[in-house]
Amino acid sequence: MIGLFAFIFGAVIGSFLNVVIYRLPRGESVVFPASHCQSCNTALKPYHNIPIFSWLFLRGKCAFCSEKISIQYPIVEILSGLLFMSIFLKNDLTLATLGIALTFLTLLTLAMIDFYYKMVPDSLNLLALTLAIISVNDPQMLGLNFVNALLLAGGFTLLRFYLSYYLYARTKAFVKPTKKPSWVRNYNPMPLYFEAMGEGDIMVAATMGAIMGIQLSLVAVFLSALIALPAILFVRGEDAESKRLPFIPFLALAAYIVYMLETPILAYLKVLYA
Numbered sequence: 672m673i674g675l676f677a678f679i680f681g682a683v684i685g686s687f688l689n690v691v692i693y694r695l696p697r698g699e700s701v702v703f704p705a706s707h708c709q710s711c712n713t714a715l716k717p718y719h720n721i722p723i724f725s726w727l728f729l730r731g732k733c734a735f736c737s738e739k740i741s742i743q744y745p746i747v748e749i750l751s752g753l754l755f756m757s758i759f760l761k762n763d764l765t766l767a768t769l770g771i772a773l774t775f776l777t778l779l780t781l782a783m784i785d786f787y788y789k790m791v792p793d794s795l796n797l798l799a800l801t802l803a804i805i806s807v808n809d810p811q812m813l814g815l816n817f818v819n820a821l822l823l824a825g826g827f828t829l830l831r832f833y834l835s836y837y838l839y840a841r842t843k844a845f846v847k848p849t850k851k852p853s854w855v856r857n858y859n860p861m862p863l864y865f866e867a868m869g870e871g872d873i874m875v876a877a878t879m880g881a882i883m884g885i886q887l888s889l890v891a892v893f894l895s896a897l898i899a900l901p902a903i904l905f906v907r908g909e910d911a912e913s914k915r916l917p918f919i920p921f922l923a924l925a926a927y928i929v930y931m932l933e934t935p936i937l938a939y940l941k942v943l944y945a
């Protein structure tokens with residue numbers, strides 16, 4: 672029963688997340704105006720806002736202008752529902768569990784925005800990190816969560832320095848040095864894509880640290896790189912920006928997998944390093 676309620680609750684929030692995913696990158700308010708069709712601008716009726724079902728009843732089309740509604744809407748709602756359900760079934764029914772579920776929903780939103788727009792809104796990243804740190808049953812854990820967040824952020828920053836330097840050093844020989852244009856100060860000839868990770872990824876790593884501690888976070892970072900490897904081969908693009916692989920979807924997915932499989936992974940690590 673808890674699972675069903677959690678699924679419905681998650682799907683309703685997912686319906687709101689769709690609005691955030693659409694409006695935040697466009698700099699629009701996520702609260703006003705009320706939901707409207709992106710094509711004909713007609714305000715939606717309340718029964719057009721029922722998660723998953725509205726899309727099914729309308730057969731993926733606007734009720735007023737019949738313009739297609741992206742399948743992203745029911746997918747995000749279903750994913751949000753499943754996320755909430757799985758986390759509430761795994762943990763006890765506490766405020767901390769609600770906080771952790773909301774953290775993962777925020778990560779899902781970040782992943783979608785990074786995937787579609789290749790941008791990472793600081794507001795969402797800070798929300799995820801704050802939720803991750805304060806989602807505790809025992810106030811004494813706050814300090815530990817904070818320290819774990821700092822360690823992961825620091826470790827990720829160092830890793831980023833090493834990787835960027837390594838990639839730069841390897842490819843430097845093939846890149847012709849360009850002349851510094853006279854009007855540019857602080858000219859950096861290193862193209863953007865030598866930056867191995869974005870700053871947004873560091874914040875997500877910190878969030879992971881706060882949710883599941885150092886050991887599991889390291890497993891998750893490793894797993895995210897493994898999942899991302901095949902994707903890197905398929906990234907095509909003309910310029911540096913279109914070649915950048917959005918990494919947050921992989922980090923968020925790996926974080927979720929490792930969090931759900933926490934018990935067997937910790938048991939395995941114990942055997943491995945016994």
Ligand SMILES: [Zn+2]
Nearest residue numbers: 708711733736
């Ligand atoms: Zn319409």
